[in-house]
Amino acid sequence: MKTVLITGCSSGFGLETARYFLARGWQVIATMRTPREDVLPPAEGLRVLALDVTDADSIRRAVAAAGPIDVLVNNAGIGLLGALEGIPMAQVREIFEANTFGTMAMTQAVLPQFRERRAGVVINVTSSVTLKALPLLAVYTASKAAVNAFTEVLALELAPFGIRARLVLPGRSPTTRFGENARSRMQGSIPEAYAELAGQVFAGWAQSTEEVTRAQDVAEAVWRAATEADGPMRLAAGADALALM
Ligand SMILES: NC(=O)c1ccc[n+]([C@@H]2O[C@H](COP(=O)([O-])OP(=O)(O)OC[C@H]3O[C@@H](n4cnc5c(N)ncnc54)[C@H](OP(=O)(O)O)[C@@H]3O)[C@@H](O)[C@H]2O)c1
Numbered sequence: 001m002k003t004v005l006i007t008g009c010s011s012g013f014g015l016e017t018a019r020y021f022l023a024r025g026w027q028v029i030a031t032m033r034t035p036r037e038d039v040l041p042p043a044e045g046l047r048v049l050a051l052d053v054t055d056a057d058s059i060r061r062a063v064a065a066a067g068p069i070d071v072l073v074n075n076a077g078i079g080l081l082g083a084l085e086g087i088p089m090a091q092v093r094e095i096f097e098a099n100t101f102g103t104m105a106m107t108q109a110v111l112p113q114f115r116e117r118r119a120g121v122v123i124n125v126t127s128s129v130t131l132k133a134l135p136l137l138a139v140y141t142a143s144k145a146a147v148n149a150f151t152e153v154l155a156l157e158l159a160p161f162g163i164r165a166r167l168v169l170p171g172r173s174p175t176t177r178f179g180e181n182a183r184s185r186m187q188g189s190i191p192e193a194y195a196e197l198a199g200q201v202f203a204g205w206a207q208s209t210e211e212v213t214r215a216q217d218v219a220e221a222v223w224r225a226a227t228e229a230d231g232p233m234r235l236a237a238g239a240d241a242l243a244l245m
Contacts, residue, residue, distance in 0.1 A: 001045070003027040004226065005062075005069045007053055007106060008076030012176030013125060015039060016215035017073060017222045022046055024223070029066045031076075051076075053102030063109045068117075071226045072110045074103040074147075075125040079182030080140050082189025083197075091185060092139050099143035104150060111163070118162040123225045124151045125218070128171040128241035136190070136201055148234075155233060166225040167234045171213035171241030213238025 004021050008014040009030035018030040022043045030040060031051035040046055051062040053076050077099045080091065107122050114120030126144040129137055148167055155165040190198045221237035236245035 001025065001027055002070040003029065003066075003068065004071040004073060005029040005031060005066050005110075006073040006075055007031050007051060007102075009048075010034065010036060010039060012173070012178060013170060013215050013218040013222075014073075014075040017075065017219040018046075020216075020219035020223055021226075029069065031062055053106055054097045056105065059105055059109050063106075068113060069110060070119070071121045071123065072106060073123045073125065073222055073226075074106050075222075076102060077125065077144075078185070079178050080185050080189070081136050081182060082139075082186055083136060083191060083194040084138050086189040086191045086194070087139055091189075094185070095139050095143045096146075099140070100146045100150075103147050107154070107165075111158075114158075114163045115161045120163045121226055122151070122154070122158075122163070122165045123168060123222055124165070125168050125170065125222070126151075128169050128213075128236065128238070128244050130169065131236075131241070131244040134201075135197060136194075152233060164229070166231070168218060168221045168225055169234060169236050169241050169245070170218045170221075171211075171236070171238035171244070173213040173215065173218075173238065175212075176215060211239035211243075213241060217241075 004026055006014050006018050009018045010032040018028050021028050027045040029047045031049045033052045035048045035050045049062050049065055052058040080095050103124055124147050126147045129141045130145045130148055151165050151167050158165055217238040221235040224231055225235055236242045
């Protein structure tokens with residue numbers, strides 16, 4: 001039986017992906033900053049472990065407790081909307097710590113076991129914003145575009161060891177906790193000079209009739225990335241992301 005370790009399973013895409021793999025008979029290590037047993041139905045194959053991807057000790061403890069895994073899904077991430085001028089560098093670093101360096105650190109932590117077994121898959125969840133530039137998302141987009149580039153290089157570096165690295169690019173998904181979580185970081189992120197631009201962006205979203213991405217779309221794409229040995233390097237998840245791709 002195969003084992004997947006997923007980061008950021010307390011809500012949204014990570015939670016749905018954990019459910020999806022459990023329903024298909026996988027052993028799932030659902031990791032969360034604050035472990036909660038009640039977000040997923042009890043299942044024989046489920047283990048919930050504490051993991052903060054920005055904390056080296058937490059990573060070491062979680063990977064040791066997990067034991068051998070076949071697939072790592074770097075899903076944990078945080079958002080930030082704002083004009084660059086309104087975002088303190090400490091916040092820029094916070095975004096990169098979680099989205100970019102957290103993904104790199106988790107990957108580093110599992111590679112020795114993947115290399116020894118000459119098998120394993122690393123799946124990094126980035127975003128369709130890396131396919132089409134959108135205003136007020138420079139920092140977030142940069143943090144995810146870096147992961148795209150990182151993963152594509154890594155795939156070449158790891159192929160000789162039988163290890164795969166893949167990307168899943170979800171589109172906009174207003175139903176996860178992502179927007180709400182990002183709002184706590186938006187204090188002052190839109191200075192007065194950018195208010196008109198921000199108004200246009202928000203109005204555009206409010207009036208948008210474009211399709212959005214469902215958590216299920218992301219779970220399906222992650223499943224494909226995990227199970228299709230000859231699948232594509234980049235998988236779009238959601239109708240809007242597919243259209244952009
Ligand atoms: N929703 C969208 O529109 C969208 C679109 C494209 C891509 N994405 C990406 O998809 C991924 C999942 O997002 P989502 O929409 O499912 O949002 P979400 O509901 O906010 O879930 C994000 C998860 O990441 C966790 N997390 C945040 N910082 C962490 C850290 N330092 N260590 C470990 N876990 C951490 C959160 O845990 P806590 O509960 O502890 O905060 C939460 O479980 C993210 O990488 C996001 O950038 C989202």
